[in-house]
Amino acid sequence: MLTDKEKKILYSIRVASENDPLRPEFPPDSPKFPATPTRRIKVPGFTNVWLKDESHNETGTHKDRMAWEMVVTYRNFLLAKRYVQSKEKLPQLSIITSGSAGIAIQHMLNKYRLPPLKCLVDLNLSEKIIHELERIGCEIYTVDLSRKPLSWKDILELTNNINGIDVTSSEGLDPNTRYYDWLTYEIINQSPDYCFIPFGSGHLYTNIVNINKQEVETAIHDPRFSGDVKTLRNCNFLGATVNDPRSSADKLYAPHRPFTIFDEQWLRVYRLSGFCGPESNVHLLREKYLQEAIKLAKEQDIECEPSGIAGLGLLLQMRNKIPKNKKIIIVNTGKTKFGLD
Numbered sequence: 001m002l003t004d005k006e007k008k009i010l011y012s013i014r015v016a017s018e019n020d021p022l023r024p025e026f027p028p029d030s031p032k033f034p035a036t037p038t039r040r041i042k043v044p045g046f047t048n049v050w051l052k053d054e055s056h057n058e059t060g061t062h063k064d065r066m067a068w069e070m071v072v073t074y075r076n077f078l079l080a081k082r083y084v085q086s087k088e089k090l091p092q093l094s095i096i097t098s099g100s101a102g103i104a105i106q107h108m109l110n111k112y113r114l115p116p117l118k119c120l121v122d123l124n125l126s127e128k129i130i131h132e133l134e135r136i137g138c139e140i141y142t143v144d145l146s147r148k149p150l151s152w153k154d155i156l157e158l159t160n161n162i163n164g165i166d167v168t169s170s171e172g173l174d175p176n177t178r179y180y181d182w183l184t185y186e187i188i189n190q191s192p193d194y195c196f197i198p199f200g201s202g203h204l205y206t207n208i209v210n211i212n213k214q215e216v217e218t219a220i221h222d223p224r225f226s227g228d229v230k231t232l233r234n235c236n237f238l239g240a241t242v243n244d245p246r247s248s249a250d251k252l253y254a255p256h257r258p259f260t261i262f263d264e265q266w267l268r269v270y271r272l273s274g275f276c277g278p279e280s281n282v283h284l285l286r287e288k289y290l291q292e293a294i295k296l297a298k299e300q301d302i303e304c305e306p307s308g309i310a311g312l313g314l315l316l317q318m319r320n321k322i323p324k325n326k327k328i329i330i331v332n333t334g335k336t337k338f339g340l341d
Helices: 004-012 065-083 100-111 127-135 152-158 181-186 201-216 228-231 262-273 287-301 310-316
Strands: 038-041 051-055 093-096 117-122 141-142 193-196 234-239 281-284 328-332
Touching: 004 065, 065 100, 093 100, 093 152, 093 228, 100 127, 100 310, 117 127, 117 228, 127 141, 181 234, 193 201, 193 310, 201 234, 234 310, 287 310, 310 328
Parallel strands: 051 328, 093 117, 117 141, 193 234, 193 328, 234 281
Antiparallel strands: 038 051
16 A cells, blocks of 8 residues: 555656657656667768767766666556555665766656665775765765675675665566667667677666567567668677776776676577677777777767767777678767766
8 A cells, every 4th residue: 555655656657658659758757769869970981880879868878768767666666565555665776886877766766756776886986976976865885896796685785775676686677678678779770780889787788689689580579669670680789898997988897797697608599590690799898999989989079988988999999890881880878967966
């Protein structure tokens, strides 16, 4: 049974539809599909490069989309509770974050007066980011994340949230097809030959590849789909990541990645099955190409941080292997804005 406060929260969360392109659910204040622009950019030597620009989201990154899904999750909790005689409080969410996800989620939770987010951050995270997380209402807990991989139980214990839910690990939240489903359709509807994607947690990359698989193997497509199946069967999805903690792409570095489903066997099966192009893979990005990408982005007024433009860096790193006239999409995951609340 809902309290009066919970009823107000439930009625304030409006989901127009889960997959009707004429009734999109994101962004919640002014839904549209596509939600962010795709524009042509200049990359020396290439003739058909496009930028999917997530910097236009409210807090400046693609994490706003995941944050909205957290609100929808709370809506599901409230809908279930409406029919159950329960006095249990809404659970708090915990997450390991380097800033962007924590800021995006808390910003969205604030809008709907939902319980504050519990953030587990590395003890070396910058004071500026920690201050911003605290300022908008996050509860902060610090730990040396390099010491060992943490289980979901560890994360809940370290954030004093035993009865809560860990966003970092929970498969129950369907992170690999749900967090970025609308974004994925905005990308694959462009029918690119190559798609370059920053790879941090891996959720964005796996969302894109998993949904591409769904669309190329079915005869009954999602209403949001308008891509070319033949092209997408051969589209190479290339993830850009780093393994150096000193890299300027700090949002892509993690000492441990215990919760990503990405592995060589998973992607090899997809390649062999024709669910994606034969060159699809995740690559380590070298710093000199990342710096070249940052310079090129600045020249074209692309709002980004180093992690967000890593896909462009990988294109530059692989330029001698990529046909110059193919359609290429670079996913710019953006740059976190501060001081919004």
